[in-house]
Amino acid sequence: MLFFLFWLLGVGLIVFQTALFQFLPQSIGRPDFIFILIAFAAYRFAWIPGIVLAFSLGWIMDVVGGIHLGFYPLMCLLSFTALKILTTKSPVKESTYQIPLVGLSYFLVQMLFYFLYSLALPEELPEWVWGEALQRTVLVVISAIPLFLLFNSFYEIIQKRRSRVKPLRRRSR
Numbered sequence: 305m306l307f308f309l310f311w312l313l314g315v316g317l318i319v320f321q322t323a324l325f326q327f328l329p330q331s332i333g334r335p336d337f338i339f340i341l342i343a344f345a346a347y348r349f350a351w352i353p354g355i356v357l358a359f360s361l362g363w364i365m366d367v368v369g370g371i372h373l374g375f376y377p378l379m380c381l382l383s384f385t386a387l388k389i390l391t392t393k394s395p396v397k398e399s400t401y402q403i404p405l406v407g408l409s410y411f412l413v414q415m416l417f418y419f420l421y422s423l424a425l426p427e428e429l430p431e432w433v434w435g436e437a438l439q440r441t442v443l444v445v446i447s448a449i450p451l452f453l454l455f456n457s458f459y460e461i462i463q464k465r466r467s468r469v470k471p472l473r474r475r476s477r
Contacts, residue, residue, distance in 0.1 A: 305462070305466070306353075306459075306462050306463075306466070307349070307353045307356070307357060309458075309462060310345065310349075310357060310458075310459075311357060311360065311361070313455075313458065314338060314341050314357065314364075315361070315364065317337040317341060318337075318338060318361065318369075320337070321334070321336070321337050321338065321365075322365075322368050322369045333440055333443045335444050335446075335447035336440075336444055337447070337451065338361055338362070338365050338380070339379075339380070339406075339410060339413075339444060340406065340444065340447060340448045340451050341451075341455065342357070342358045342361065342380050342383055342384050342387075343384075343405075343406045343448070344451075344452060344455045345357050345358060345384065346358075346383070346384045346387035346388045347387070347391055347398065347402060348455075348459055351388065354388065355385075358384040359377050359381055361380065362378075362379065362380030363376075365380075372421075372424070372425065375421070379413055382413065382416075383409055383410075386409060387405065387409055390405065391405070402448075402452060403445060403448050403449060403452065406444065406445060406448045407441050407442070407444060407448070410441050410444045411437065411441040414437050414440065414441070415437070418432055
């Protein structure tokens with residue numbers, strides 16, 4: 305149930321991101337809400353549900369708004385895996401590293417995929433601009449703060465609801 309509700313939340317974010325953010329000027333930037341949800345899933349979900357969530361949302365986002373099919377699901381899977389490995393059994397308090405690690409991973413993923421695009425499609429790729437990459441990263445970090453609060457609240461509400469459901473009692477004969 306938890307997976308399905310977050311999957312629906314992700315689909316809603318995809319609709320919101322692709323339908324409404326296209327009207328914003330490119331100079332302001334557009335935060336990547338799906339990346340933030342994938343990062344949250346890396347912190348909260350187990351491996352298998354998280355990988356399925358990352359791949360399916362990445363695939364949907366790639367079909368809806370991707371230019372070159374296959375890159376966005378790969379980015380989501382790599383991001384989820386890297387964040388999951390880095391945060392599993394971390395001795396550092398969770399709230400200390402979550403948002404900065406989202407920003408760092410987003411920046412590194414941008415660099416990695418720029419490199420992959422340069423190998424696959426060198427003639428279509430614009431020149432790398434550090435200012436734009438940093439602006440997108442800062443925008444994702446700023447967007448991650450309220451979204452993580454929202455996702456945490458949603459996660460806790462679902463968890464409380466699941467714990468309140470009482471198991472059925474068997475009648476004795």
